[in-house]
Amino acid sequence: MRIETHALSATAGERTILTDVNLAIEPGAFTGLIGPNGAGKTTLLRLLAGLAEPAAGRVTFDGRTAAQTGRRALARAIAYLPQSGPVHWPLRAEALVLLGRLPHRGALGGIAAADRAAVERALATTDAAHLRDRIVGTLSGGERMRVLLARALATEAPVLLADEPVAALDPGHQLACMALLRDAARRGSGVVAVLHDLTLAARFCDRLILLAGGGVLADGPPERVLTDAHLRASYGIAVHRGEAGGEPFLLPWHALPSPTCQPETP
Template structure:
């Protein structure tokens, strides 16, 4: 069984500790939501897992030290969907998605049948087949987001890390993406995605890691992590917590009383 083990991960930016001693162990078939307020360290945590920022700690996948791998080798183990979605070149959608196959073959090698099949599957899964010849620069922000998700899918790695993948998507595509991540987990992948929508995190993730100030505040099943007290302590808001169509609903409704008092001196 595949296991991603992150132990005591810490990272600093501009001399300030942004991620401080975070550990997370997730197994094959899991979809973990990384939640927390702005500035909690979610993006830096994901980037540190990929070696994109200097960090200390241990990151292993099935005993393989990912931090010790070359970037190209690491890309065969972990796919990454960054928060930034700007595209500078007018490449076709199909060409951008095909970039996800680069870690799997030698430089300048012609695409294999498996490469073409992976690209086709990713385009279909993200409902982009009709867009394949369109320049990615001509697409809307939400459409570009789906292209980059398809690129990560085409990479066919056992682990997918996604930073704010729901940003810029309409409700239909947000839910479709959460369904997709759940399906990928059920197919045997490990998915870790940062997000702000607590209801979507609660309904589709099997586990949540709540960061606050760069440190782990709570981890576990959504119903154990997303309590009224925890939400008030971390987010400084009051929230409605209930159920609908068999799932948890978490809706912030107002600033907490303590935050109101702080705002009014």
């Protein structure tokens, strides 16, 4: 599925968050959404998922609006992993992951073998199979995030949108999660993740979209987006750069005077 935004704007109360955003999310690419706090990353992700209405402009899914596509079809096509999904019942982790199969089941449909198989694949992929019988409320933040990611993967949708999927994970599981998302894109999925770790973004993503100043400051391959000028303008930081095993890394090194950013012209 190809998701496009057309002159998209978003507001929160009286505040304008995003203005005139034009993007296309393509299958087969891992895209990182980066930018300072309050730049509109979560807002944009929710708009891409069809979970929020823009103040102006529109989002299309293979050329059709959300209303034209239909909520059920969108639920099968787009898996959405929120920053912190509340769980209001004492569910076992396996039961929570099984909820990812709801778009594939009828109102009175039972659990099919395909649903069970998808759940098993998702639990194994996220290293969460040993958590299946745990009550979700007893899980640590990292364990909970892996189970929620498994729920999103169990949908087996062609698009995966994840809001800060590595924020609560330890370093080993951060690397595993990023590799998992990259591999999903290699298999043809369109993957978009909100990220704060610039080294993980540079190392694993095919494309980065840097939001700042109410719009898209930069969009393209990591090496073109993560320039000193862009990082100064958006985050107000200088970075220390290096390379390990042929792959780049960059560490935020010190703060600079207040940034001023000008979104790039689409």
